[in-house]
Amino acid sequence: MIAKRWLHSTLCRSSVPGLSFLPPTILTQPQKKWADKQFASQPLFIKSCSEWQQAPATTVPEVAFVGRSNVGKSTLINRLTNNNQLVKTSSKPGHTKLLNFFQVCKGKLNLVDMPGYGYRSQAEWGDMILEYLHHRQQLKRLFVLIDPTAGLKEWDRMLFDHLDERGISYQLILTKSDKLSAIAFDKSKEVIEQDMLSSVSCYPQFLYSGIPRRSRKNAESVAEDLTRIRWAVLQAAGYSP
Numbered sequence: 001m002i003a004k005r006w007l008h009s010t011l012c013r014s015s016v017p018g019l020s021f022l023p024p025t026i027l028t029q030p031q032k033k034w035a036d037k038q039f040a041s042q043p044l045f046i047k048s049c050s051e052w053q054q055a056p057a058t059t060v061p062e063v064a065f066v067g068r069s070n071v072g073k074s075t076l077i078n079r080l081t082n083n084n085q086l087v088k089t090s091s092k093p094g095h096t097k098l099l100n101f102f103q104v105c106k107g108k109l110n111l112v113d114m115p116g117y118g119y120r121s122q123a124e125w126g127d128m129i130l131e132y133l134h135h136r137q138q139l140k141r142l143f144v145l146i147d148p149t150a151g152l153k154e155w156d157r158m159l160f161d162h163l164d165e166r167g168i169s170y171q172l173i174l175t176k177s178d179k180l181s182a183i184a185f186d187k188s189k190e191v192i193e194q195d196m197l198s199s200v201s202c203y204p205q206f207l208y209s210g211i212p213r214r215s216r217k218n219a220e221s222v223a224e225d226l227t228r229i230r231w232a233v234l235q236a237a238g239y240s241p
Helices: 002-008 029-038 073-080 123-135 154-166 182-195 216-236
Strands: 044-049 062-067 099-104 109-113 139-146 170-174
Touching (some): 062 073, 073 216, 123 139, 123 154, 170 216
Parallel strands (some): 062 139, 139 170
16 A cells, blocks of 8 residues: 555645745854764664564664665765765665665664665565654654755655655755756755745755865865764754764
């Protein structure tokens, strides 16, 4: 039933504005240092699951990362945890097929790498994703990765509908920020923001992720965005300096 709903649910998102998005969080130097330090410890692989019932029996807070296939999720998780080998990256859509659990921040929380959805994904992956989201009580926030070069797709909107109906907290991360000019990126962000105004469960603040390029200004901006994601993860899990 859940797989069918994932595939065939009708879009009924209201066009009536109800959500106002916040500007990026301005972190102090001590806050930046604290957030980066929490992720400096070596992450540990816990297990992979083909069914949500196989998830680790723990009460540790969890955050999960999900997105359409080939959205840059694996690259972000590796950069977030300072480990380029933690999650395998691939240019082929649908590379991640299981729920992958990792212990991060010295065991303070677990990070879940979820299968991609949409193009070349399988119906049972969508079923597994929704079952996990519905039943996992220690899940504090779902981070949904969106490619601003492609914008929101039907699969994204169907996921948002499910999350809103279930009251599951989620936050959007716009990836590949380095692929667009500042003007094009802001335009894409504005379109996505307008589409999300009727959401009831979306945390009202975008996060951003990109790959550092040669310019110093770009590298500093990308590093700052990464620190903000770490801060958001920690805050969602209930931790603060």
